[in-house]
Amino acid sequence: MHNLINYAWLPILFFFGNISAQETETTSQNFPKRSYTTVPIGAKEAPKIDGDLTEPAWNLVEWTTDYVEFEPDNATPPTEQTKMKILYDEKNLYVAFKCYQKNPATIEKRMGRRDDFPGDWVEINIDSYGDDRTGFSFTASASGVKGDEFISNNGNFDGSWNPIWYLSTKIDNDGWTAEMRIPLSQLRFSSADEQVWGIQSTRRYFNNEERSTWQPLPANPPGWVSEFGELRGIKGIKPQKQLEIQPYTVGQLDTYEAEEGNPFRDGSDPRLTGGLDAKIGVTNDLTLDVTINPDFGQVDADPGAVALDGFEIFFQERRPFFVENKSVFDFTIGSGADNLFFSRRIGRSPQGSAFGPTTAFVDQPNNTTILGAAKFSGKTKDGLTVGVLESVTAKEFADVIDADGSETEELVEPLTNYLVGRVQQDFNNNNSYVGGIFTSTVRNMDENVSFLHSHAYSGGIDFKHNWKERTYYVEGSAVLSNVRGNAQAIARTQTSLTHLFQRVDADHVSVDPTRTQLTGTGGRFEFGKGGGGDWRYAIGGNFKSPELELNDIGFLRQADDIRQYAVLRRLFNKPTSWYRRANARVNLSSAFDYEGNYNRIQYEIGGFINWKNNWWSDFGAAHKPRIFTNTFLRGGPRWRYNEENYIFFFSGTDQRKKLSFSGGTVQSQAKQDNFAFREYDVGLRYQPLNSLNLSLNVNYSENPSKTQYVTQQDFNGTARYILGAIDQETLSTTLRVNYNINPNLTIQYYGQPFIFKADFSDFNFVNDATAEDLNNRITHYETDQIRLENGEYRVDEDRDGTIDFTFGDPDFAFVQFRSNLVVRWEYIPGSEIFLVWSQGLNGIGDPRNSFSTIVDNQLLSQKPQNTFLLKATYRFVL
Template sequence: MSILRSLYLITGIICFQPLFAQDQSTTDSTQVNYEKRVYTTTSVADREPIKIDGILDDAAWEAVEWTTDYVENQPDIGTAPTEQTKMKIVYDDKNIYFAFRCYQKDPSTIEKRMGRRDDFPGDWVEVNIDSYNDDRTGFSFTVSASGVKGDEFISNNGNNWDSSWNPIWYTDTNIDDEGWTAEIRIPLSQLRFGNDDEQVWGIQSTRRYFNNEERSLWQPIPPSPPGWVSEFGILKGIKGIKPQKQLEIQPYTVAQLDTYEEMPGNPFRDGSDTKLTAGLDAKIGVTNDLTLDLTINPDFGQVDADPGAIALDGFEIFFQERRPFFVENKNVFDFTVGGGADNLFFSRRIGRTPQGYTTADASMGEFEDFPNNTTILGAAKFSGKTKNGWALGLLESVTSKEYAEIKLNTDPEVLENLEQRGMPREELVEPLTNYLVARAQKDFNENNSYVGGIITATNRKLEDNLDFLRESAYTGGIDALHNWKERKYYVTGKFTFSTVKGSPEAIENTQTSLTHLFQRVDADHVSVDPTRTSLTGTGGSFEIGGRSDNGNWRYNTGGNFRSPELELNDIGFLRQADQISQYANIRRIWNKPTSWFRQANIGLNQSSQYDFEGNYNRIQYEIFSYVNWKNNWWSEFGAAHKPRIYSNTVLRGGPRWRWNEENFFYFFSGTDSRKKFNMHAGYVHSEAKQDNFSFKRYVLRFFYQPLNSLNLSLVNEYQQSPNKTQYVTQSSFNGTPRYILGEIDNESLSSTLRVNYNINPNLTIQYYGQPFIFKAKFSNFNYVTDPMAKNLNDRVAWYNGNQISFADGVYNVDEDGDSAVDYSFGNPDFAFVQFRSNLVLRWEYIPGSEIFLVWSQGITGLGDVNNSFGTIIDNQLLSERPQNTFLIKATYRFVL
């Protein structure tokens, strides 16, 4: 839904300004400013309670007048909508109520598509409530004509929409001769507001008219607004309501059965395992503004598996958080460091795969049972926003010690042939760990500015053989944002620091990790100190930007830095330290439709990068654009030129490496998403000079909705990324380092199928399945001679047939031709095969209480790189026995 919001506020297209100049010269040359609309509600506490059935015949609705005159915002901004909408708002001591009349001349054309919660299918109407009245945050409630509910928490003035927020509220709809109607009852306990006797809230309502893919708003907003929440209208008349201290308790129980192929002799792989667990989630309203969320032994069994991915560059792959406890309100704790995924808080560190290892020795008949994840004993999250403008967040979590179990082979014949036997035992692979994150922001200057800060702490109780882990890690930062001239201009900045402590081994591991690489042979500003027991680093960012008077131009410039010593990866995410970046962007937006398109933009970007030694490593120029065509198809295009590309990490501690200059472009396009059948197609092409490397990505996505209750999607991707100088390993020749590279033929293929069957809004069946295959085959091995040479042939030297030979899975190199092996390295070829699937039946039998039936399948293994994709699918996927997981989960939500 957040993508739709972004398109709704600022959409863009491919095309240069002169192409559309004749259509745009008079339609968007000035910015339209709308007065804030005001709706005054009243209490109906002394009337008969409203029955939520979608039929607006309750006497309580007569207490207020309708408000109407919705204004179209998409595609033809500022005009009358094709179909008008009306809204009423009343309240009592415990609830706020909304009524909507959505006119439609031909009710048979109302699109009644079904979907799971937060799917937003077909025709829908929505209300957004800024009950904090802070112009930055809000609560969104959406109901479709078919009765599907959607709810999101809005933050950052509409730049973030968190659909993981699932409050308890009630709604129903009805279709009649005039169109369709909707009723909504929202308990006040699900909102957050101050304790003033008379409340003033921000309010906005949006209607989607499906037939024309049209959005209309109760409170009109100008083209290219400075934000979303700050432009809301005003709700008055709420008097005397008391803060509602929320108390919800949700226990759960899970029964699980795992089946898999039995492995003879392995005591941990006897064919099946069973497990019964229980836990508890709770939500406690400490005050009406601040909420405490608790979880004990949380279960994440029905969460989708991560998509298949392989990184040849050695860096950790970033995966999105999907676990409900950590996803909800995660924006409160976000503190990004420059661009990309780098953040002081990355919740997937909590409950991560254990980082230790065991001494299990297969040659002694030993098998190990290594845990997939670390057990989260409990977690608490305190968050909210006070009437004084303080946004607060505090998260505390404890993960348990994790042990790997080691047992002997159960086959007596195998044990008889072993000279010695190991002993059954448990070995510690992850220590008891405490995680803490504290976040605060304070609004001022009439909500146009804020200052904030964050502190994180990770503390481990190290025992046994875990001294290679850091004992403690602390990070912190301050951030600030200031808007002025009615949010026309802004400036923002951040400063970050980190301190990690541990044994000399742990800190040396930190210094030599791919994130830092202090051992780089040509780096004068960093070096490995094996005696250090701590490391302290800093980071920061700065950006200033604005928009033109008519809102059609957006621009910003800024930069960020990460010192060589900055380390965030205990509870945050940091890909690479030792970096200074600069960027500048400009974008032209067309919000008025023409005879060609509905909305559009085009932008330019320039960026460059340095390290702390002053090396000029990269510069890039990019153009990007997007168009939503008149027929509601869309296209996007982008291209970039990279004349300078140097890397400090390619040779993994070796010298700085130069890539040939690169050019790339991409093009994607899609048909009208409202159609029962629609599709996307895309192509990405990158190529470096001298054919140093290239990248091709093909994407084909299909979406089909044969019934209102059934929709299917199939997303196919194929990638090729050959490279003549892919890093393989390091060796030594007569005391001289050898950085060995190879020409890689790299392909990957994935296909993701999703099927959603919605029996009703509260009873759904979902299926997810994805096979993923990755092949990497090496040839034409070479070694680095001059890593900074402009010409590829001067940068490396290729081994000839007399210098390199292959036998028994090993490449032997006789570099000087004296018939003696100078060094060797293993065969780097590999093929990775994975299949993941999930079939979930979800029944919300009462609001907030659910039953899940889940069947998961998984296959993971290695294939033969010499086989075709078809043969790998047949041999490594279809013929393998998958691991199956069956589970039943039941929750009950007590609202006290």
Template sequence: MAQEEKEADSTVTYPKRSYTTTTVQGLEPIKIDGSLNDPAWATVEWTSDYVEWEPDNATPPTQQTKMKVVYDDKNLYLAFYCLESNPENIIQRMGRRDDFPGDWIEVNIDSYNDDRTAFSFTTSVSGVKGDEFVSNNGNNWDVSWNPIWYVKTSMVADGWVAELRIPLSQLRFGNDAEQVWGIQSTRRYFSKEERSTWQPIPANPAGWVSSFGELRGLKNLKPQKQLEIQPYALGRYSTYEKENGNPFRDGTDGKFSAGLDAKIGVTNDLTLDLTINPDFGQVEADPGAVSLDGFEIFFQERRPFFVENKNIFNFNYSGGQDNLFFSRRIGRDPQGSAVGPGTAYIDQPNNTTILGAAKFSGKTKNGWTVGVLESVTAKEYADVIAENGQEDEVLVEPLSNYFVGRLQKDFNDRNSYIGGMVTGTHRQMHENVSFLHTQAYSGGLDFKHNWKDRTYYIEGNVVGSHVRGSREAILNTQNSIVHLFQRSDASHVQVDTSRTSLSGTGGRVEFGKGGGGNWRYYAGGNWSSPELELNDIGFLRQADQIQQYARVVRLFNKPTSWYRRMNFALEQSSAFDFEGNYNRMMYEMVGFLNYKNNWWSEFGAAHKPRIYVNSFLRGGPRWRYNEENYFYFFSGTDRRKKASFDLGYVHSEGKQDAFDLRRYVFRARYQPINALSMSLNLEYETNPSKTQYITEKAFNGMPRYILGNIDQETYSATLRLNYNINPNLTIQYYGQPFIFKADYSELNYVNDATAKNLDQRVTWYKNDQIRFEDDTYYIDENRDQNIDYTVSNPDFAFVQFRSNLVARWEYIPGSEIYLVWSQGITGLGDVNNRFSAIVDNQLLRQRPQNTFLIKATYRFIL
């Protein structure tokens, strides 16, 4: 009964707290030195009475915190006094920007007062800064936002102090004579892994920003228009193994370039960001990955210009990775190829040059969210030398223009919004790239409505697309892995070689309970019509599907004698295609448990009684997988400790031993001193399958789909080192070897693609039907002593190593110098070798490509 009463407390709502500030204009300016001795601080009183949020919600915190806020015509000032009865409990670990391994204090400011967005500023006791733009009522935190602000911390006898100065030009607000802003402050008390907040909130609030308290007393503030210009200069030098006879690979390359970024406050609400010839040489490389299913691998955007304010341009219409805008399309690898008859040597660019990009974005005090992005990428040519010595240039990417427009409007006291988005891609077409679309458009409308104090919600969207191009381009789209109009058993789609355009639709609707009490649930569905095509500037993994899903979650928020918090969830989903085929059903259970000693475990299990895949045979008939069961379990030690470890195991298997997956994960983190941290992530995976697709051949005028028994292994190791000399000078290292082995045997062919029994689904070649010579399988299927078709040996081993060593110095706020050393090796190994031999032969004994880079930026604030 006592436990039930405790848990019932999570439904309580708290009255909004209010803090009244005052101007200190005309007084001696506050000096940011962490001392709090300036006379201006005496003009306001401390506010305190922070309340524990996690783990024991609505109880007094272990240590109390105090806050003051004042302002002048140009700045907002905040002071925090973090009390500590035993100073030895204060953990002063260092980290790079936006990384806080020790004690910290944070303030969130909803200067729009829209209950949906906020500006977040965090400082650790060691003086490391973090800043994020918060959107979608706390569901999105954009760590790429890097405003200019100032902080100083200091240790005092009974705790530690943080003093902040935030220029008003870094915030967005209206021009009312007297304003009310939302405000929240959170303290992390590291030694007990405890969070306390100035404004009390439930353990799992329906919304983060909408739960803020109020900051009052803001009078006659003048919106500050932001004007910042940041030029850069860059020198790059690369060394690699020389290729005899290849003039494009003479062993060294050098390059100098320059560019410009600018941020212009058109109004206090709306900002114009510009970039000319941007460079992202300091950005970390993508992790290694191999896809055997034919689908594109999704990689996260890492480039600062596109990451900042990405929430505004987000239109995730399906609930997964599918999106109307995928910024990595801009500046992508050239899509054309210069390979041709008589070609001896090719020098092809790795990326498309972004000539320039502009981004106009922000949110007005009236609740309008606006985003417009425009970018132009250059023509890219590959230099070619023919076997006869003739030199030429071949176009591999046309001049392209990309446009994205986004608009949203809040209403109903900020409990609802409706919005829309449009995108456009235009290419200057030439014969060598006629396989690309000349134009591609997409658009959509979205909405969300919350009610009953944001406890319940309904949201949804609808999208459409239209692409144009040559017959070749549209034929390629119809036959691509995303669409597969050529599927032999599909009656609702068919290839039309005369088409020069395609139009499709998609969308999603979902409703659920997002707050209040200890239960959460939602249910919804989405669809993508067969003709939907977004991949010119968006991301769409697969069209022609209808999905349904539901989830219910039980939260346990109050600590007990053996756990801090835990939750359990049940999920169910199913999928169909537009022909009405019932393709998938899944039932899943997941859970998370945070123990009293701050160790943790997460686990899950699922049953998939029905799995049909339209794309498995790459245009052949629908394929049936055997029933699948899987489970996973991960557990780890207390991550506050100087040394912590995680272990994980994933196990999946199909009936009749049709396929199997086992993944082993080990993660370790170690911070021997406050300034140095390191982490190691090891993963090993085996994924054998009796029926891995290899190729399609013709036999007696009919397609023959060839499969094989694959012994698939993957190994990766990711090492990170961070050394923080001070909060503004850091050295970071990232290194990852990645090895993928695919060893095929026991070739077979599809007999009945939808048979339940694997032995009826495929037929294995007998010894008198197949022989292996000269790296080729020779197949006499009908045993007439004539070779009916051949299959090249599909075995391969992919080897990759990527590393970055970056020294970053923010010598003044907003201005930086980067020193970068990158290494890379990519090649093929011997699938018959062990991992140790592949590492020795293909990594340790190979000469890597080395790139040395120095980049300097300077931010002018005008």
């Protein structure tokens, strides 16, 4: 393990040390904390929420103004000024804005769905906890579109939070006004008689793409919530215990092409279901969310993707119950998606299969039924964040008809209980926290699913400490996992792609077929500079032991991995004659495994420029002189790739314009043409009307390689790792259309065709997996050693006239089309009606065909599956 310190890091450490020493002598720009004092009003004095600020109640407080430009020209007077007033009563907070604009005709009144933030807008952020880390954001666009977000970790905005509140806007001769009523039940605050809340207000002036704030901020503040001003004068309000119940009903009809003789595919499947969601305020600080028989519809389907490396593809969570307050449960342990909690494990596709040698027809569920779920979360006045999530998924059976006509049921997923508990405690004037997490997956095992873990547990602790006005920070975490099951289940884990204990050249791991549990560890550590001045940097690392296993309720791509990284950024915040703002960055990263193998190092540079005309460019380049991987040969020896270089460049026009474009490319090339990657992206956005916008994105990529893994075969008692040259192409097009009749009635369309094809040739086998020269690493088969017959390659490697082994033709093409048309009507705040038409189609094409031929033969000629759905919800606020 002494080899894990790479000497290439020494100049980086020395450079960071110099930067740190220099900047300790420089103080960031300080702005005095502003304060606004509100007054109470009686219920009869409450202003009507109509955008007209003439009610007498508004005369009880003074306007606060003097907003200061935040972007692009920090700490200067804004082009147009803004005013704000705040009132309250025992049930509500009232906020009024007056947004001046010399020519009201230039106010951009674009429409959009909730949280779209179109056109001109103004918002208020409220830190009612007073913890300098969390807050509630309410945004009003000039067209009346609402935006609301929960703020966590001093600057992470979560748009999945959808509280009930009221808004009206108006255009007048001075500009435009916005009037809000925010029920106190939607906020969280202490029971103190006198409250002091943090507040911030931001205005977007669309014409100049300018942001101004009520509380002035430096160009790159060390956080968001921690820099708020103060709201004073709130006295005698009582915490509001929220109680909301939202039943729903769904009528659904699936239609598809009937399969002759298959009773499970007769052409249509109707169903009627119902369920209930509830939000219960246990205290003003803590909320219990409950869902029974939840419906998890979504507008955007998961994008098309194919992975030839064998790893699971990560898709974002989109289901509202799990998305809301998801930040409470996050516990990352490294780069990428690795996390102790990945909510898409709950309700996943059944992991068992009912197909057997005599199976004729199978009706297998696509997803596991979630019987119910409950989520208890919130933050106390003492700075304790709590999150507990409990969910139970049902036994799932597949209906099976055998060739002799007999009908049976096969268990494909057992009854499973999922539990996640998360805590974090703030201290040191909210500059530091410590936290912990515990996860549990417990299955009611049965013989048909004995390959699964019966129990899976993980736990961890994390911390973060900020100092010198949050300029510097240090953070880290440590995790422990334990999985249990029979010997079959644990052997399956040991030999999975995530672990590969069977690697032939690994001395530090080996498969033990008698083990019935695995215990692993992981963690990360990082320190850096997150605020003050124009420099930012971070240096850290993470580790995942070979036995670490999280995939029962978390996400882990690869264990047996140790990473180091360093990042340095220079910010250019002062606008010039040719840019509004810019940044430049330098990254260094390296990787090892637990045997001490030095697997990778990468150097990267890049930059971003927001040009004076509001166009933008993002660019970079990287050099990878050392690339080894333990997983490429799926249990075979460690594999070496050739040295790689890549560049990327993306740019776009002013996104505020009615018509805007974006595009870019990634170009990667390895030495000796070992592999390459070429990607091209083009995007178009068009808004012919304030109520209508369209976007089209096209992505095309090529990923040729001389050494794509195909299979492993036995040759004279030794393992043969068969590779091939691959011509790999991907094409996808994504179309989105949004028509907003008004802020509460919208029509949205999403459609994406996706085509992937892979054509193999020049088959070869591994000769010396770690040889520097590609010609020594592999040996090509000659034409007299391999031939294709009836979809199967037959190999006579020793040329003795006897076939040594065979493998299937790996060429394939995959085509997919997914679309959703959704009409959404929020007929009263919090209550909605959805009309949905979804289409889906999957097919296998001929990789020798062109994309246009595949579209004709596999997309246009097939009958897609259609889903028609009507969903109605009603939210009771008690």
